Amino acid sequence: MRKHSVKSAAIVVGVLLVAGACGTNKTESGASGGACDTSKGTLIVGVIAPQSGGLSALGLGIKNSAQLAVDEANEKCTVKGYKLAVDTQDDEANPAKGAQAATKLSSDPNVVGVVGTLNSSVAQTVQPILSQKKIVQVSPANTNPTLTRGEAFATAPKRAFDTYFRVCATDELQGPFAANYLVGKAGKKKIAIITDGKTYGEGLAAEFAKQATAKGAQIVAQEKVGEKDTDFAGVIAKIAGSTPDALYYGGEYPQAAPLSKQMKSSGLNIPLMGGDGIYDDKYISLGGGDGDLATSVGAPTDKLDSAKAFVDAYAKKGYKDAYGAYGAFSYDAANSIIGGLATALNGGDWAESKREDLLKAVGAYSGSGATGSIKFDEFGDSTNKVLTVYQVTGGKWNSAETGEFTG
Amino acid sequence: MSTLLQQLANGVVQGALIALIALGYTMVYGIIQLINFAHGEVFMVGAYGGLATYTWLVPEAVKDVWYVSLPLVLLGGVAISVVVALLMERFAYRPLRNAPRLAPLITALGVSVFLQEFVRNFYPNATAALPFPGAFVQGQLSLGPIKISWTGVLLIFVSIILSLLLQTYINRSRMGRAMRATAQDPDTAKLMGVNPDRVIVLTFVLGAALAGVAGVLFGTYYTNINTDMGFQTGIFAFTAAVLGGVGSIRGAVVGAFIIGLVKTLAGQYMPGGTSYDYVWIFVVLILVLVFRPQGLFGEPERVRA
Numbered sequence: 001m002r003k004h005s006v007k008s009a010a011i012v013v014g015v016l017l018v019a020g021a022c023g024t025n026k027t028e029s030g031a032s033g034g035a036c037d038t039s040k041g042t043l044i045v046g047v048i049a050p051q052s053g054g055l056s057a058l059g060l061g062i063k064n065s066a067q068l069a070v071d072e073a074n075e076k077c078t079v080k081g082y083k084l085a086v087d088t089q090d091d092e093a094n095p096a097k098g099a100q101a102a103t104k105l106s107s108d109p110n111v112v113g114v115v116g117t118l119n120s121s122v123a124q125t126v127q128p129i130l131s132q133k134k135i136v137q138v139s140p141a142n143t144n145p146t147l148t149r150g151e152a153f154a155t156a157p158k159r160a161f162d163t164y165f166r167v168c169a170t171d172e173l174q175g176p177f178a179a180n181y182l183v184g185k186a187g188k189k190k191i192a193i194i195t196d197g198k199t200y201g202e203g204l205a206a207e208f209a210k211q212a213t214a215k216g217a218q219i220v221a222q223e224k225v226g227e228k229d230t231d232f233a234g235v236i237a238k239i240a241g242s243t244p245d246a247l248y249y250g251g252e253y254p255q256a257a258p259l260s261k262q263m264k265s266s267g268l269n270i271p272l273m274g275g276d277g278i279y280d281d282k283y284i285s286l287g288g289g290d291g292d293l294a295t296s297v298g299a300p301t302d303k304l305d306s307a308k309a310f311v312d313a314y315a316k317k318g319y320k321d322a323y324g325a326y327g328a329f330s331y332d333a334a335n336s337i338i339g340g341l342a343t344a345l346n347g348g349d350w351a352e353s354k355r356e357d358l359l360k361a362v363g364a365y366s367g368s369g370a371t372g373s374i375k376f377d378e379f380g381d382s383t384n385k386v387l388t389v390y391q392v393t394g395g396k397w398n399s400a401e402t403g404e405f406t407g
Numbered sequence: 408m409s410t411l412l413q414q415l416a417n418g419v420v421q422g423a424l425i426a427l428i429a430l431g432y433t434m435v436y437g438i439i440q441l442i443n444f445a446h447g448e449v450f451m452v453g454a455y456g457g458l459a460t461y462t463w464l465v466p467e468a469v470k471d472v473w474y475v476s477l478p479l480v481l482l483g484g485v486a487i488s489v490v491v492a493l494l495m496e497r498f499a500y501r502p503l504r505n506a507p508r509l510a511p512l513i514t515a516l517g518v519s520v521f522l523q524e525f526v527r528n529f530y531p532n533a534t535a536a537l538p539f540p541g542a543f544v545q546g547q548l549s550l551g552p553i554k555i556s557w558t559g560v561l562l563i564f565v566s567i568i569l570s571l572l573l574q575t576y577i578n579r580s581r582m583g584r585a586m587r588a589t590a591q592d593p594d595t596a597k598l599m600g601v602n603p604d605r606v607i608v609l610t611f612v613l614g615a616a617l618a619g620v621a622g623v624l625f626g627t628y629y630t631n632i633n634t635d636m637g638f639q640t641g642i643f644a645f646t647a648a649v650l651g652g653v654g655s656i657r658g659a660v661v662g663a664f665i666i667g668l669v670k671t672l673a674g675q676y677m678p679g680g681t682s683y684d685y686v687w688i689f690v691v692l693i694l695v696l697v698f699r700p701q702g703l704f705g706e707p708e709r710v711r712a
Contacts, residue, residue, distance in 0.1 A: 052527065052534045054633060197682065223674075224682035228639045230629050233417035234671035235681045241410045254536055258629055265547065267554050285538050286631045 036077035043079065043350055044087045045070055045337060046105040046135075047330075048098060048116030048126060051090035054254035057282045059118055061324030062140055063088045066115045068314055069334035078338055080347045087111070091122050098122035102129040109352050111135060113337035113362070115330055120144035121199040123164075131163040134355040136362050138165045138336055140329035143276060143297065144203045145172040148379040157379060165362060165380040167332045167371065168297035169387055171200070173405040174275055175207025177387045178295045181401060182246055182273055183215040186293075192221040192244035194235060194259070196251030204275045205250030212248075220244050225255060232259045233266065240268045252277035253286065261287030279325045279390055279397065292392045293400070298371040299386050300399045301328045310370035332369035336376075340365050409552030414671045420559040420628070422667025423566035427621035428644035429651070429659035430573060431614025437590045437654035438610045440508065444515040445495060447641015448522035449488050449615050453622030454539070454632045455526055456487025461540050473544050480540075481623050488619030489612050491522070496611045501604075519637075527634040536633035539626030558628040565624060569617060570660045577656065582609060590654070643688070650692050652705020661703060665691065 047066050050059035063086070070084045087108070089101030098117055105111050106129055113136040117123045123142045130137045139147075147164060149157035153172065182188050191212055195201040209219050220242040223235050236259075239247065247263065249256045249272055256278040263272065272278075273293040283294075301307045307328050314323050340362035344354055366375045375383045388402040428450050435443045460483025461476065469475040499518050503511045527533050544557040555563075577583035588596035589606045597603055625640070626632050647666050651658025666688050673687035674680055695703060 054535055056534045223680055226685065228635060230625075230636060230639075231417075231421055233420065234414060234674040234684065237410060237413040237417055237671075238675050238681065240413075254633070258631055261630060265556055267547075282535060286536055287538070 036074065036083070037081055038083035040081035040349060042083045042085050042110065043341070044085055044105075044108060044111045045334060046111050046114040046116070047086055047088040048091050048101045048105070048114055048122070049088070049118045049330075050093040051088060053092045053094075055093045055118060055252060057280055057321070058141070058324050058326055059090075059093075060321035061327040062115065062118060062330040064317070064319040064321060065140075065310075065314065065323055065327040065330040066334040068310075068317060069331045069338060071317075072313070073335075073338045078342050079345060080342075082345075082350065084338065091117055091119075091126075093119050093122065095119075095122050095125040099125040099129060102126040106130055106133040106135055110350070112341050112350070112355075112358060113138065115140060115333045115337065117142065118326065119198070119200060120147060120203070123147050124199060127161045127164050131161045133352075134163060134359065136163055136165070136337060136340070136355070136359050137161075138167060138333035138362065140167055140333045141276070141297075141326040142166055142200075143168060143171045143174055144199050145170040145207075146203070148381045159379050162380075163359060165333075165336070165376050165382075167329050167336065167369075167374055167382045167384070168276075168326075169382065169385045169405075171204040171207050171275065173385055174295050174297065174387055175204050175209075176211035176407075177403075177405040178248070178273060178275065178293075178389070179208050179211035179215060179217075180405070181295070181389045182248070182293070183212050183217040185401070186246070186271075188246035188271075189217050190220045190242070190244045190246075191217050192223070192239040192242065192247045193219055194223045194225055194239070194247060194249050194251075196227055196255055197224050198227065198251065200275075200277060201250030201252070203250075204277075205248060208248055208250070225251075225259070227255070229255060230258060232262045235259075236263050236266050236268060240266070244270060246270050247272045249274045249278065253280050253283035253288070257283045257286035257288045260289055260292055264289055276325055281322065281397070284392060284395060284397070288392055290392050290394070294390050294397070296325055296388055296390060297386075298329065298384070298388065299402050300388055300390075301370070303399065304328075304371070306368055306372060307370045328370035332367075332371050332374050335367065335369055336362055336365045336374055339367055410675065412551070412553050414675050415668065416553045416555050416559075418668035418671035419664065420555065420562055420667070421670060422664035423563045424621055424625060424628075424663075425640065425643050425647050425666055426566050426570060426660045426663035427617045427624075428640060429647040429663045430570060430656065431618050432645050432648040433651070433653055433655060433659040434610050434614050436648070438586060438607055439500075439504075441500065441511050442515065442645070442653075443500075443614075444512070444641070444645075445499075445518035445522060446614065446618060447637035447644065448519045449492050449495075449637075450618040450622045450625070450640060450644075451632075451634060451637030452491050452522060452526060453484040453488035453615075453619030454626045454636065455530055455533070455622075456619065457481065457484030457623035457626055458537065458539055458632065459483065459487070459530075470540070476540075477544070477627070481620060484623035485616045485619035488615040488622065492611045492615030492618075493608065496608060501607075519641075523634050523637070530634075533634055536631045538631050539629070541627045541630035544627070556628070558624070562624045562628055565620060566660075569620065570656065573613065573617070574656050582606075586610060646688065646692055649702055650695055652702025655702070655704040655706075658702055658704030 049062040091098035120142045145153040150160045195205045221239040260272040271291045276296040279294040279296040344357040344361040372384045389400045390397045391400045457480040547556040585601045647662035648659045651662030674684040
């Protein structure tokens, strides 16, 4: 009898390991209708982003900013005859949850488009589901190059999904941009790389490593950590053996922050550099220290002229959560869908068959948004390729360099 | 050489943490043959209890005086863990005392999900990781080339002392004898005048207290906590208990240190490095179970507490 329960327990552990953590889906919707004609009903802009879990600081900013764009469109009667509403689905930064969210949204005939996702790994499962129903998807934050240009993105780019667009620059630019700064400007020559093994972190670190080596730096160590790790003492002691002068981390702030903190308290006092996944205030409150660096897509939101209006409008709405690293992108993503919708409908009626027209309209969309000019190239990538390096100084992120990656 | 020593030290710190949690698994199993999967969450709740105590109960003036605030935070964490374990035992497990084995096992999984979601939804800002005050004991101990932060040293000492105390309590005290008797044969123990309900409650309380201590020390050592910390650490602790022989106190502690050491050493020296360190933990587990299915210190028949 006892043996049995141990055996069944072991099976349960196995199932648990596979299934990972579970959670809930939350739905929130609602927007205020102005004095516009909304006689034809309500159309839905879906949002798929983490609303809970470690990355929710980024995901909540995405949701609120999309909501802001929709509210403004409702006030301005951008889409004639319809009221717009946001339907947010929590993906918990988990690809399986993302697929559920996408399935749920795609079953609703009134969903016109989806803003999301935050994570590239989640985008991989969401893309095919939305594409089946021809629903346009505009991501504010996915930076993995394969999502638009396919597996051979560098040599033989081929559009992966004609429903997929994004308003941010990719890791193909971000990784090398970081390398130029770290090796060229900061003069680091012995770099250790740690990744979290996810699509985003791996892709980013690979692009970084290529450019860093080309610039004459040496990659002295390459390690992986788990997505749920909390103890990094082992991996830190391991890279310390090769005496690096900087650490590049491919991943996100929930692991990067304690990693930075544990590294510094173990006596390895070198800067940690990461991508847009660690560019959040949470990185600092969870342990990221002075001297750490991050690249992020776009110019600094609070400095860009075109972002002022967005920042003011966001502040006026009094959202509980900050707009975060991707708020401005999410606002632009939502606006590109709304703008495309206004063009595609042109005062006509919505039907699922209109989705094809909407795709074309979004592809041809051109506008000036909170992050600069918004336009898409033939792969669905943004033509706006501005990136910024940020550094933690005095317990805050401050921009160190803004520019376009030129090689 | 210095890397090896440093990695050994890292492994010992990790083992010490796992040991504190593994004891709770092994004791409860020893007494009622229940794998309490919610035990990892009791550990998590302890950490949040400690954080709440620090945030709202410890007076501003003594927050940085570690010998005042640390004991208070520990006390708070332990209190919350114990209360949660008592409720769990009373309302989730006791009604199922005579049900088939699988029923309480699945209930334990349910309790685990419930606790995680409960904290995530109702503790302020717990949807993302929260910083834990780690500044009580700053700095580190340098032993030649090895560096361990003082919080790590504290973790090792507390873990070893508490396991020794527990072992002594179970072997020497009257209540300890009652626990061993219940583990061996609950019906006969009852005939001899042992109240099984009291023994079981005590077992849960002891396990939860250790988990609460572990939760708070985890917070001070890693300086941030999140609601799924109990899941992964809980799996390691459960593995440690199985490795050492479920039901054996000594086994759980030894198993925990083996896991801590295997993880850090495999990350350093085995092919694949840190990407495969978890794999080696389970390779060791499988090898041990193939040759000693009852675990390192487990005894196939006679039961222990």
